[in-house]
Amino acid sequence: GAVVSQHPSRVICKSGTSVKIECRSLDFQATTMFWYRQFPKQSLMLMATSNEGSKATYEQGVEKDKFLINHASLTLSTLTVTSAHPEDSSFYICSADMTGGITDTQYFGPGTRLTVL
Amino acid sequence: DAKTTQPNSMESNEEEPVHLPCNHSTISGTDYIHWYRQLPSQGPEYVIHGLTSNVNNRMASLAIAEDRKSSTLILHRATLRDAAVYYCILSGTYKYIFGTGTRLKVLA
Numbered sequence: 163g164a165v166v167s168q169h170p171s172r173v174i175c176k177s178g179t180s181v182k183i184e185c186r187s188l189d190f191q192a193t194t195m196f197w198y199r200q201f202p203k204q205s206l207m208l209m210a211t212s213n214e215g216s217k218a219t220y221e222q223g224v225e226k227d228k229f230l231i232n233h234a235s236l237t238l239s240t241l242t243v244t245s246a247h248p249e250d251s252s253f254y255i256c257s258a259d260m261t262g263g264i265t266d267t268q269y270f271g272p273g274t275r276l277t278v279l
Numbered sequence: 280d281a282k283t284t285q286p287n288s289m290e291s292n293e294e295e296p297v298h299l300p301c302n303h304s305t306i307s308g309t310d311y312i313h314w315y316r317q318l319p320s321q322g323p324e325y326v327i328h329g330l331t332s333n334v335n336n337r338m339a340s341l342a343i344a345e346d347r348k349s350s351t352l353i354l355h356r357a358t359l360r361d362a363a364v365y366y367c368i369l370s371g372t373y374k375y376i377f378g379t380g381t382r383l384k385v386l387a
Binding site: 253269274 | 311313315320321322323324325328366370371373374376377378379380
């Protein structure tokens with residue numbers, strides 16, 4: 163149980179284009195989902211917290227107009243990287259916090275490798 | 280800043296037990312201690328979590344100090360597939376702050 167999927171697993175795009183990444187909780191409902199970014203040889207950095215039906219909360223230094231987050235249902239959150247540039251190339255990982263859970267355990271997706279040319 | 284500190288790397292021989300330490304001296308009473316591991320190019324995998332008492336599951340054991348200021352993840356018999364970066368994380372304010380983790384190398 164507690165499976166989170168991401169789609170696509172990897173994407174290559176041209177500079178200036180937008181890319182959408184989907185995060186789904188497959189067997190549980192998630193009121194809250196999180197988006198992380200991980201550069202090579204580094205740890206995960208939280209980008210934003212996504213709450214179903216409301217606006218996302220972004221961490222300091224993360225541009226909300228560049229990284230659009232939508233959490234339209236209890237099982238789906240999307241991250242759109244707008245006008246992507248090579249410096250946005252990274253490994254993007256989402257996680258989901260099970261609705262009603264009391265231990266704040268997050269379940270992570272497999273990640274999406276974004277390469278911007 | 281991460282609320283936990285871990286050694287950067289550790290080595291273990293295959294089939295031997297591994298004890299991965301984590302210090303969290305500023306833990307609050309409502310913080311759970313979570314452990315995850317991450318293989319290259321994959322998302323973190325949940326390993327175990329606990330609050331005050333020691334915990335066991337099919338993957339590992341978690342030993343929590345009486346004052347809760349430190350914990351130890353125990354892999355009873357390390358295999359090559361256990362080679363990964365292990366993260367110790369406190370929850371309680373709903374969001375995770377990842378430290379650098381411990382890179383575990385398992386020697387055949």
